[in-house]
Amino acid sequence: MSKSKKNNSASPDEKASDVSAKDLQQRPAGPHKQTLSDSLIETSQDLAVRSFRWYLLFPVLIFALAFVLDKQLFIWRFPxxxxxxxxxxxxxxxxxxxxxxxxxxxxxxxxxxKVLVMFGNSRTTSFNNAYIDANHPDWILYNFSVPGGTADYFCYMLEEFQERNLRPDFVFFAVTPQGMNATPSIAMDEVMLNGLSTGFILRNFTRYNVSDVSNYAAKELFWTYQYRPKLKVILERWKNHSEGARELRYFNAITQYNLLQNRGSVPYGDGNAPEQNPD
Known part of the structure; x- marks a missing residue:
């Protein structure tokens, strides 16, 4: 009796081996295919990827391609x-x-x-410093006039003066009244693109028309929209071994030289200068 009880009480290891052997005998021949629960392999990210409409990226790719091609026209001396x-x-x-x-x-x-600073537009850009030297020898003029100079440019430059703690003895403004109207009759984008920082425009965003801001953004992103190259002009300057392009480079060099020599002024050439007698 005791011997039969001893045989019936098998150890856990022996039971596990018996179960494993029994399972192996019941398994069908061939490789065993184990099925995993979908909750273990499927995630919410997988569903998002499958449901994403990849064709929506097509406009983004077109925009990126246009942006890259736009900048190719401004490499080397092609401008x-x-x-x-x-x-x-x-x-x-x-x-x-x-x-x-x-x-x-x-x-x-x-x-x-004494330091005199002038803010103005293209008309005051041609002011000849020789008049100041001859009639007011105790003063020196720094001409900060720019083509299309408007009040926003003057404000931006004065902020730069304040940041640098620049204190000239006198500041003269020759403003463009057309640029101070609610609907300016002159183009505002020239100053915005060439004379103002992006930070200044963002700080004073509400002071500009929506059309001015959108036009600024478009021209800042796409330079061909800003300068609008024309095939007719390119072909004309290509003639005679790029004579037109060389003339433009010479004109730019003369302009830079005059700006340096005359502290911001570009006076008319000899024989074309009008009489200057502000008194």
Whole structure:
């Protein structure tokens, strides 16, 4: 009796081995295919990927391609074949002119001339510093006039003066009244694109028309929309071994030279200068 009880009480390891052997005998021949629950392999991210409409990326790809191709027209010296304005040179020079004036203002007042700053538009850009030198020898003029100069540009430059603690002795404004109307009769985008920082425009966003801001954004992103190259102009400047392009480079070089020599002014050439007698 005791012997039969001993045989019936098998150890757990022996039972496990018996079950494993029994299961193996009942399994069908061939490879065993185990089925996993969908909850273990399916996630919400998988559903999002399958439901995403990949064709929605097509406009984004077109935009990126257009953006890259747009910038190809501005590599090397190719812009010389289609640019029809050099006003950006005057805007770029004003930053250098500010540095020059800052160095001059560091000289003690009793050892330098009084500093006169002029803000204006293309008309005052041609003001000849020789008049100041001849009639007011104790003064020196720094001309910050730019083509299309408007009040927002003057405000931006004065903020730069304040940030640098620049204190000229006198500031003269020759404003463009057409640019101060509720509906300006002059183009505002030239100053916005060439003379103002993006931060300044964002800070004063509510002071601009929606059309001005949208036009600024479009021209800032796509330069061909800003400068609008024309095939007719390109072909014309390509003639005679790029004679037209070389003439534009010469004109730009002369403009830069005059801006440097005359502290921001571009006076008329000899024989074409009108009489200047503000008195």
């Amino acid at each position: 010389d074949y289609y640019l029809r304005t050099a006003s950006y040179i005057s805007y770029e020079h004003k930053i250098q002119l500010m540095d020059e004036m800052e160095l001059y203002l560091r000289i003690p007042p009793d050892q330098r001339k």
